[in-house]
Amino acid sequence: MADTLNAAWAEAWLRNSAAVVAEHRKELIDLDRAIGDADHGENLDRGFSAVVQKLDESNPETPGACFKLAAMTLMSKVGGAAGPLFGTAYLRAGTTVGESTELDSPLLAQALAAARDGIVARGKAEVGDKTMIDAWTPAVDAATEAAEAGAGPADVLEAAAVAAQQGAESTDPLVARKGRASYLAERSAGHRDPGAASSALLLRAAADAAAAAGNGAGEAGASGA
Amino acid sequence: MSVGLLIISHSAKIAEGVCELAAQMAADVVLVPAGGTDDGGIGTSFEKVQSGIEKADTGDGVLILTDLGSAVMTAESALEFLEDAQRNRVRMQPDVPLVEGAIAAAVAAQTGVTLEAVVQGAQSAQTGAPAGGTQGEAASAEPAIAPSGSAEQPAEPSESAIALSPEPAGGAGGVESASGDVELINPMGLHARPAAVTAQELTGMDADITINGVDAKSVMLLMTLGLKQGQTLHVAATGPDARKAVDFVTGQAADGFGEL
Structure with a gap:
């Protein structure tokens, strides 16, 4: 397994994200229809399609440049709350990795933590509010723990992806305290939070891109999608 | 700009x-x-x-x-x-x-x-109701209608509904205060446009001024009064431009805010 992840991985992550969001578009719309305004799947699909288009037009040379491209595009194109939230997440991750061309496990864990902190700064949500933070915070904790234990980047991301999925599932019984779903109060219980669900998808896409890069795809990680 | x-x-x-x-x-x-x-x-x-x-x-x-x-x-x-x-x-x-x-x-x-x-x-615009402070000002402004002893020109209601009571400086500070009452005669009362004109003009004056207890420099608070034709504006002001401010409001109202 590779000790570091590069721009090819970052690009593959974004392209994988676009693919999984497109694949789960209807599911996300249905989740959001239950407790929100039914636009989350469509908004994210539009946003990540635009990210792919931007990646085709330019050739970001560092992971940080990939993240910043995603940040600007998602902020512009998503429209709903997910735009500034995921946009800020990618922006902070991009700032954290800076000009680095190779990301090792500790830096990767730091970038994920910065992304989560950006979402918290923007949305003011805490764990238990039934938001994407319920997926992100366990993911960051798991990634940090794995990195400290000496795991490689692919394993760090795998740990994050698994924790994010569990975190998303943990939102099912919660009563929403932030965002549009909070208007529903008690009626929001019994539905998974769409933002937590999409966050888990994005972190799964990151882990899959890293696994592909680690399986000898190397530089070709970018061509995976 | x-x-x-x-x-x-x-x-x-x-x-x-x-x-x-x-x-x-x-x-x-x-x-x-x-x-x-x-x-x-x-x-x-x-x-x-x-x-x-x-x-x-x-x-x-x-x-x-x-x-x-x-x-x-x-x-x-x-x-x-x-x-x-x-x-x-x-x-x-x-x-x-x-x-x-x-x-x-x-x-x-x-x-x-x-x-x-x-x-x-x-x-x-956040506060639908006037703030506590302005209520107090209105109450303390009441005596200005009949100042105790000091008024050289007693309040003299003019021919119209306007009643002005200039109160000369209350001593050392040189703080002017004035007040007056005027009936709203325009059909729409103190609706958005006159409220805006009033608040806008008063903002440029050096005086604390209230209309019926609310800050008269706030168009929103004036509009929340919901004053209709036939109701009375009570204007009270303190500060160097107090008299000017009261004259402006009573003059505008007596003129029907130019809407007649």
Whole structure:
């Protein structure tokens, strides 16, 4: 397994994200229809399609440049709350990795933590509010723990992806305290939070891109999608 | 120039409508709508917000007003990208009602006041009821109608419904106070336009002035009084321009705010 992840991985992550969001578009719309305004799947699909288009037009040379491209595009194109939230997440991750061309496990864990902190700064949500933070915070904790234990980047991301999925599932019984779903109060219980669900998808896409890069795809990680 | 306003809404129609409404009372203020997504859908656009800040920034500052939560987040994201110098003259006031806040802020901006004062204007829309302090002022202003002993010219009701009682400086401080009552004679009463004209003119005067207990420099508070034709305005002011302020209000009201 590779000790570091590069721009090819970052690009593959974004392209994988676009693919999984497109694949789960209807599911996300249905989740959001239950407790929100039914636009989350469509908004994210539009946003990540635009990210792919931007990646085709330019050739970001560092992971940080990939993240910043995603940040600007998602902020512009998503429209709903997910735009500034995921946009800020990618922006902070991009700032954290800076000009680095190779990301090792500790830096990767730091970038994920910065992304989560950006979402918290923007949305003011805490764990238990039934938001994407319920997926992100366990993911960051798991990634940090794995990195400290000496795991490689692919394993760090795998740990994050698994924790994010569990975190998303943990939102099912919660009563929403932030965002549009909070208007529903008690009626929001019994539905998974769409933002937590999409966050888990994005972190799964990151882990899959890293696994592909680690399986000898190397530089070709970018061509995976 | 004056402070510019950026109105961010999930709907392009709402943003444009709010600007249109506010422009009626603040013809010289730069009012920029940033509503809807790039492709005209419901949502907010980072790019529209970013370019909107540029358009609204006259150099004297920008006040951003928003509708629902994610509009605030989009605006905050855009602020994060500004240079410090520009960011320092951009304020956001997320918790005020959009329509009322925009009108109150625009009226304040029209008078050429500072960004801080425009922000306060927007904040005045937050409070449906007059603040506690202004109630007290109104109560303490009552005696001004019949000042004890000191009035060289006793309050003399003029032929019209106007009753003025100038009270000369209460001694050392040189603080003027004045008050007066006038009946509203125009059919619409103290509706939006006269409230705006009144608040706008009074903002330029050096006096604390209340109408029926609310801050008369706040168009929103004046409108919340809901005063109708036939009702009486009680105007009370303290400060160097007290007399001028009371004369202005009573004069305007007696003239039916030019609507007769």
